[in-house]
Amino acid sequence: MDTIVEGVHFPAGTDAADVGYRALAVNLSDLAAMGAQPSWMTLSLSLPQANEQWLGGFAQGLFGLADAYQVALIGGDTVRGPLVVTVQVAGLVDTGWLTRSGARPGDLLFISGVPGEAAAGLAMVQGGRNQTPAEQHLRQRFLRPTPRVTLGNALRGLASAAMDVSDGVLVDLEKLCGASGCAARLDVDALPASTAMQALFSNDDCVHYALAGGDDYEIMFTLPAAHVRELSVVTDGGPVCTRIGVITEGRGVECSRQGRPFVMRQRGYDHFAQGKDRGTT
């Protein structure tokens, strides 16, 4: 169950179809990270007025994605209020679902796709930048995150732990380590490069977006070393999965960059931090 609020999780004035897509995509991402097959959903829609055009766009975005994953809408509620969308998706999994708590020292740390592009895309949206292919690519990464359902299913039986990255790689990795009772070393230089981001941002900004950006909805997972070969088979045709670190004994996350310890200024998204709205324009 995920809730998205206008002005907090997406900018005011976001296209209705993108809002509908997003409301479901963030939930599918949660299920993907558990290796579950999404099955049905309920929808609560609070909106300021019954605007048919807006609702048509919203439905297009929502059901376009729902149909792609054969998710049926089975109920919900519609009320008048601020623009707030809550979707709950139920998924099914036979056995061996993935959790955050199974990582063990020695496991390798992977991430799918290119973390940081979504947060950079939000900056494009907020700045009204929509000219170059790089700008357009990043916008889409924010507005239309791809839920990694197929990857999540493939990781069942292979990965020792998994979660989707919504608040930022660093903060979410700390959560995974906390749940698993271990620590991690993250190699900043190993983070996948984004051609679009490198065209628009300094190296330091790219690293900041990648580690602290949030909204990626990629899957971060840990893999016992014995399973690395199988990974390339099961992820064939899916998103690139990049090894970015290793699970260790202890607590917390240590980052290194060019052989030296690396400390971020701002580490990730805190839902109740002041003055840190995502999406307020």
Added chain:
Amino acid sequence: MDTIVEGVHFPAGTDAADVGYRALAVNLSDLAAMGAQPSWMTLSLSLPQANEQWLGGFAQGLFGLADAYQVALIGGDTVRGPLVVTVQVAGLVDTGWLTRSGARPGDLLFISGVPGEAAAGLAMVQGGRNQTPAEQHLRQRFLRPTPRVTLGNALRGLASAAMDVSDGVLVDLEKLCGASGCAARLDVDALPASTAMQALFSNDDCVHYALAGGDDYEIMFTLPAAHVRELSVVTDGGPVCTRIGVITEGRGVECSRQGRPFVMRQRGYDHFAQGKDRGTT
């Protein structure tokens, strides 16, 4: 799944415990009207800031009611935003669940409790009236509606149709008739009397609240005449159930009062009507 919004479904400044209670109660009421046994819930909480005192009160109201019906919280989401609460409750029913669509001409129309008291209670809350026992009684009817779970369960196998009254008896009866493909005659004089309301309002206002007030969360149900005797047995110890009309052939709802046709000015709650906020103070 039901969503309640501050300033729309409850007044700004409503006690946190009452908000928590309400968020669950309105859902239990839905399940009650289907004859289902509530089992587990998910909670989405959007709130402006992480206020521990508020959260403590909210949890007290929510879990006090959840524990009473043995409903477990299994997941959810917490985000920053306007005060909006969405609860989804799953309920279980073996067979013979109640729907809105089973009413047939000749069935008798019943309602539990005293419709109208909740809407009158909202007027007390909005007017800051909390002095006399009548005022206090009505406030509680709005703030702490009783989900009719036991009654709903007892009606399985007896009632031909049922629904909970959230938008007003008249509007909701029209929905039930629409779903069942029939009409209804409602006897205004048969509506249960409220001592508290009669102490504070004219007869006309009492009728208006009873028919158009909303927020009652009583169960309106239809009963084949052959089952009337059993009703008094299964409802023993529960809320009073009053016969207020009959299902007929045709479409729509006709009201009569003292033998004459009766027409309401304002018929019930429309979620998107302008200037009809409930709860805005």
